[in-house]
Structures are given as structure tokens and as C-alpha cells.
Amino acid sequence: MASLPNLPADTQTRADALREALATRVVVADGAMGTMLQAQDPTLDDFQQLEGCNEILSVTRPDIVRSVHEAYFAVGVDCVETNTFGANYSALAEYEITDRNFELSEAGARVAREVADRFTAETGQQRWVLGSMGPGTKLPTLGHIGYTTVRDAFQINAEGLLTGGADALLVETTQDLLQTKSAIIGARRAMDALGVSVPLICSVTVETTGTMLLGSEIGAALTSLEPLGIDMIGLNCATGPAEMSEHLRYLARNARIPLSCMPNAGLPVLTKDGAHYPLSAQELADAQETFVHEYGLSLVGGCCGTTPEHLRQVVERVRGTVPAERQVRPEPGAASLYQTVPFRQDTSYMAIGERTNANGSKKFREAMLEARWDDCVEMARDQIREGAHMLDLCVDYVGRDGVADMQELAGRFATASTLPIVLDSTEVEVIRAGLEKLGGRAVINSVNYEDGDGPESRFAKVTRLAQEHGAALIALTID
Numbered sequence: 001m002a003s004l005p006n007l008p009a010d011t012q013t014r015a016d017a018l019r020e021a022l023a024t025r026v027v028v029a030d031g032a033m034g035t036m037l038q039a040q041d042p043t044l045d046d047f048q049q050l051e052g053c054n055e056i057l058s059v060t061r062p063d064i065v066r067s068v069h070e071a072y073f074a075v076g077v078d079c080v081e082t083n084t085f086g087a088n089y090s091a092l093a094e095y096e097i098t099d100r101n102f103e104l105s106e107a108g109a110r111v112a113r114e115v116a117d118r119f120t121a122e123t124g125q126q127r128w129v130l131g132s133m134g135p136g137t138k139l140p141t142l143g144h145i146g147y148t149t150v151r152d153a154f155q156i157n158a159e160g161l162l163t164g165g166a167d168a169l170l171v172e173t174t175q176d177l178l179q180t181k182s183a184i185i186g187a188r189r190a191m192d193a194l195g196v197s198v199p200l201i202c203s204v205t206v207e208t209t210g211t212m213l214l215g216s217e218i219g220a221a222l223t224s225l226e227p228l229g230i231d232m233i234g235l236n237c238a239t240g241p242a243e244m245s246e247h248l249r250y251l252a253r254n255a256r257i258p259l260s261c262m263p264n265a266g267l268p269v270l271t272k273d274g275a276h277y278p279l280s281a282q283e284l285a286d287a288q289e290t291f292v293h294e295y296g297l298s299l300v301g302g303c304c305g306t307t308p309e310h311l312r313q314v315v316e317r318v319r320g321t322v323p324a325e326r327q328v329r330p331e332p333g334a335a336s337l338y339q340t341v342p343f344r345q346d347t348s349y350m351a352i353g354e355r356t357n358a359n360g361s362k363k364f365r366e367a368m369l370e371a372r373w374d375d376c377v378e379m380a381r382d383q384i385r386e387g388a389h390m391l392d393l394c395v396d397y398v399g400r401d402g403v404a405d406m407q408e409l410a411g412r413f414a415t416a417s418t419l420p421i422v423l424d425s426t427e428v429e430v431i432r433a434g435l436e437k438l439g440g441r442a443v444i445n446s447v448n449y450e451d452g453d454g455p456e457s458r459f460a461k462v463t464r465l466a467q468e469h470g471a472a473l474i475a476l477t478i479d
Contacts, residue, residue: 015199019199077319084133086136087134090150091134103160107164116129147178155190156186178337181469204236208239214415221233230257237304253326277306292321351388352422353392356376356391358394359396380416388419389420391413395425431465435469
């Protein structure tokens, strides 16, 4: 977009107040949105003939959306999520309305802002708006959609939410770490473009299998996402609180940042009338109270199947209490899509497999030059079997298109390797191409001051990339 409307004048003040609240007490968010909207039986005309696109209702039937926010604020929650879960590129593409991303994001935030401001004025209790950024329907790690496409669309999504009056951005229900990173980076770019800093919250979804949809353990998620500068990490959707407990325990022990939890009302039970969520309001309140006191959660709420009554009981039980103090023992490391690998190895040195380096391995180089990609992947797997902790990936070779080679191989290694990737190149754009394919936390080899320390030096460019993507750096002292 060429230009953006101005933000509400008090955006930064409200955002700072929310940060302060999250740092000092338990803040309670709302519950389910979609089922509450559908319960009011909107017509096909209300959806502008785009049945199921709930985000349209913020434009055509703001009264329906407003009533959902009112129902949650009335039971005492501190904040509500915007009706923008599907205001992203891939979800809107299914309705062929990707051009309405900003419009629907802004409208969803504006409706919530109006209700929040009214309840703040009427009760004297500050109410906030969380800008919901859902995952979309395409997984970039699997090649369903390009990284830059979703990142740029998430930036528009975030710009609309902030313009409409959101106090924080909530990247939620994430299933693919590369999609998650694209949303976080898009949100960060939106804040930079608008000159504002609001809390950036990330909520991943762990399935009943114990991992995210693509197989990521909670440790891989934390290692990959925390370095991106998010303010909070947590869990939402997929399961009830019982299935989330061990993952929250891990976060409580290892996350340097505050924690959140918004579970479903239990695991759904299929009935003749559709999905039924069996967890009672008291059971949800019991679970959240336990999480606050045992794991030090700062933000609690509900997801699918939770109602205003669920949240009323959560409010009565935990709102305003002080989260338990956590004894955090962070473990610096890198991560693949699947697992985290600590930099400090207790029983050996950190071993980086070098056989996937075009400069150091003739076999790998020849396979790359002949586009025998499966052979390249098999060489990576050989090193995994032999006990490497990370894999060095270098495609630099005179006369080759390094960006194309890196895109091809990093994209394959992202799902084929259980180990983190060390991106090894002298070319900044080749490193960028690798980072945009890897959902885990990569390592960049390397940076040094041999070409100076100015804003256009390779050092400056690589460190900016590392900061944006949360990558680790190997620093050399060549000269």
C-alpha cells in the first residue's frame, strides 16, 4: 500500500499499559469467536455470498461481532481478540478476496476497539484488543505457498489491525514454524512502518500427537521463535488443558519471556449435531488456576468451545493474581523443524557435518551440479546417522546461481533433516534464500569485520538478516 491511515492517538499508551499488566498480573482474554458468530445464524447476504468467511461480518454485520465482544467483556475479561482469524492471504484466497486483507483487518479491530473503549469508560477497568493473526490454510515449509508472499500479506494484516486500534498482535494457532516466523516478521515490519511498538504474542498449536502439525516439538518452537523478539509465547487450540500441561511445563522451565495458554474446552466429541466440547467452565477455571500457580502464566483465555460462562469462572479464579515466579534455565541452541539442539554438548564437542559443503565435498558438489537433489539429501542423512549435531550447507560455486541452489537444497533439508542447518556462504542473498526456507533456528557461518563495519558492509547486512530471522551467528577473526 502506498500510504496508511494514522493510528489512534493513544495506541502506544494502551500498548504500554498492556505490557505493564502482563508483567505484573494475570490478564484474562476471551474465548471462542466463530461458534458465537454462527450461533446468531447470519444469512448468505450477510456473508456477501462468501459463506463461512466470518471476517466479512465485521463490515456487513458489525452488530453481531460487537455482541460477541460485549458478551465477553460483560463477564470481566481484560481483552478480546479481533474477528480477523482468517484475514490472511491463503484464507482470503479461497474466496478470491485477497485484496480485502487490510480492509477486513482494520474493520475487525475497529469494532473490537469501539466495544473495549466503551467498557473501559463505563467500568473504569482498562480493556484491550488483541489483533488476531491466524495461520491461514497453506504451509510454506511444504511448498504450498512462498515465504515472502505470506510474510508480506501478514504485514498488511498487521497494519490493518494496528490502524483499527489493536493494542497487541497475536500470532495464533500456528502449525508450521516457517509460517509462524513469516507472521511474526510481517508483524514486526508493520510496527516499524507505523512507528509503534505493541506486545507481540505467539501461540503455537500442539496436536494430540505431542508435536505441532509438521512434527515440531515444543523445544524446537521455543528455540526458533524466542529469538525473533516476541513478547510472549504460549499454546492454543487443538486440545484441552490436560494435554497442554507438559508442554507448558517445558516452557515454564526454559522460556525467558512470559507465557500464555488458551485451550479448547476439551477434546471435541462428534455427535449427530456436530462437534461437542465437553470441558465444563469449572474445569477450565481449575486448569487455568493450576497453570498460573505452577507455570507462572500471565495471559489465559479459551479457544474452541469456550463460552462467556467459561471465561466468567476463569476471571473469578485468576484475574489480577500474581503469576508464580519461574526458575528459568534457558539453553542456547539451534533448531531444525523438529527438534532443538543445544550449542553446549555435555558429552562431546559440537559436531557440524561438513559433507554437504560444495567447496569441501567433491561428491556433494557433483551431485548439486547435476541436480541430483535426492543424492544431496542422502548425504545429509548419512551425517545425521553418523552423529553430527548440525549440518553445514554451502552451495557457493563459481558460475552457479547460488540463490536457486540454496532455495532448492534448504527447502529439501528443512523437512528431510532432523538437525539444524548451518548456512555457509559469502553471499548475503544466498543466506537470505536459506533463511526463508527454514522454519527452525539456523546458524549463519560466518560474520567478521574484514570488509569494514559500515551500514552497507557484509557484516551489517548479515547481522540484520540474523536479527530479523532469529538466526545464530558464528563470528570469525580473520584479520
